[in-house]
Amino acid sequence: MATLKDVAARAGVSIGTVDRIVHNRGRFSPETAQRVKAVMKELDYRPNVLASRLSKPRRCRLAVILPQAQQDSGYWSLPLRGVERAHKALEGLGLQAKTYAYDRFDAADFRRAAEMVLKDKPDGVLLAPMIPQEAQIFLAQLGEDVPVVFIDTDLDGISPLAYIGQDSYQSGRLAARLMGLLCRGLPGRLLVLAPEARNRHLDNRLAGFRDFAAGEVAVIRSSVESDHDQDVLAKLLDDAFQEDVAGIFVTDASAHFVAEYLVSKSDGEESIQGRSGNHGLSMNECGGQSGANQQIPLVGYDLVPPNRQWMEQGRIDFLLTQRPEDQGYAGVNRLFRRIFFQESGPRVEHTPIDIVTPENLAYFPHTSYQVE
């Protein structure tokens, strides 16, 4: 590897001059510059990141902007854990990470957090852009030269360093695939529950599901954030059940609300239909007769505690998860390597789509899914 010294020697100038030309600072004559640049190209000179860092020990200060940890049934504590893990591993190299939590249902609160970040002038930003419009404004203010990594949700029309998260479209397709197997032989159409608020992430799941599901798909838009909402949801579901329903797909973490509804509904109605462990999925039926009296298949997302409970009950058939902790970890790592090494890497890093069923649920630890 050629060094500054090599370039300087070959160009017949001092290393100081080369340094000034490399960084375009101080004074130098155009002729010298041209000569030095030619030599740099000839020797394929690339600055040594190590020496550079050593000499000018700029800190690598990251801003981590996430919804409050307890929101979405505590979901956001998981990426946070990944962030902390990465921070611990890299703090020896001067990495600093400061977390800014915001209320993901309150644009003003996001703006407050964003202002704090802007004031702190971080070297990189890890952001879960749950409020797209506000995120856009923030990013415009932040400027081009601060690398940004999105986790969980991607944004259109913006080119951050990377998006790290699930391939939401594919996961929707997978959900449809599984649903198709679950509801084979069942009469009726497929029901999808999607939140009212637009979210690219969740819309993609829906799109993937739709594209892959051959049967009729009906979409209900409703978000549950209060008891009242839950009543509204129940009404909407009641309406939907005027027709036959073959299966239900929930695009966010609220599958447990539907599970609750279904259980109270069936309790009210025809009493004991093999629930809890003896549901239609059971492998025991392989080689036996097809299940006619099975419960309505339910497929959803994320291992939040209430979903876990209903899956233990056997009332949720499939949950797809996206390794939120890994997203936090990978995001910090990515930013660090960018700032440290100028590393670029792919625009999109997809985290695995884990398939959780009542049978393998126990293998997914309560806090998060993490190897070792």
Place this chain on the structure above:
Amino acid sequence: MATLKDVAARAGVSIGTVDRIVHNRGRFSPETAQRVKAVMKELDYRPNVLASRLSKPRRCRLAVILPQAQQDSGYWSLPLRGVERAHKALEGLGLQAKTYAYDRFDAADFRRAAEMVLKDKPDGVLLAPMIPQEAQIFLAQLGEDVPVVFIDTDLDGISPLAYIGQDSYQSGRLAARLMGLLCRGLPGRLLVLAPEARNRHLDNRLAGFRDFAAGEVAVIRSSVESDHDQDVLAKLLDDAFQEDVAGIFVTDASAHFVAEYLVSKSDGEESIQGRSGNHGLSMNECGGQSGANQQIPLVGYDLVPPNRQWMEQGRIDFLLTQRPEDQGYAGVNRLFRRIFFQESGPRVEHTPIDIVTPENLAYFPHTSYQVE
């Protein structure tokens, strides 16, 4: 951050002494050592990797030991691509990677490759240990101080820096889960085709499948490496088909052999049973009647070209894949970061278990599954 100088000053010795004590080299008295170590603990001294690297610009030379690229239907060219990608990204920091290919069915050839590696004295080794006994011997010769990363297959009783690959047990469970859905209502037992040669990776897939499958599971052990083998396999399958078969699971990439057998068998027999696209999986049946005359479900591994073809024909229902390119990339990355940063990281890094179906096959590029 405390530096060598700080420690030296506080302990009343020179930095040279501290350096010797830190690295346990050269001469120093036990008393001084104790004093210095106490100070290091007090100041929480950690060596600065940057300065260390700068001062001692050791190269990071990696040995990459993989089966020949064309083996297993060209499978091994995929991890190799990942290795090359990582190499390109990190060569600016002094990373060098040399590849040693071996015939994975020839222990002597592995030994030849291993000897070359030993002679080259690499700083780290990336290894796909397809011949466990030989790998063990090689690793013993290599010594403890050279970090080793396994990809694809893990080895018992050895503690390498990391294993990067699929969670094979879980993937077997997932296969069983999918199989259970596919063969619901079909009479008979489940057939598993596993290679004769023991391989922890494939055995785990089998174990996972077995543990999760509730119905009866019959195992056929056979490897196809020649036309003769294919005849043997056909005989074994003929035998198995004396009883009813509900579905077939293949633990390695040879699902296409079974597909071939099944097609020629059904061509010989009852003629047209809705094959090719109209198989039992189709979503179209959702809401319709259960499929009685469906073909025998077939689940296997890896997107090697012949598997891809049979899946296009609709004769393979599910293929599970493991992102071989990512394994190569992550492996090199991991070794580099170990050597460079002393980074430890988890013993096991699992790559995603992708689920490929006839319907989403087109989304998996021919060469490999890679984002961007």
Place this chain on the structure above:
DNA sequence: GGCTTTTGCGTTAACGAACACGCAACATAA
């Protein structure tokens, strides 16, 4: 006791880049 060897530890020059400093050379002005 004189001699060599060993032991313990300090000194110092790299390593590659950053940057403050300052010295010439030349131009301009008084």
Place this chain on the structure above:
DNA sequence: TTATGTTGCGTGTTCGTTAACGCAAAAGCC
């Protein structure tokens, strides 16, 4: 002619660590 600026570029120090070197003092040997 001398004072004052400006331009272009070289010097020297710094970052934290490594490793070669070297110098004493202690220890071993005849």
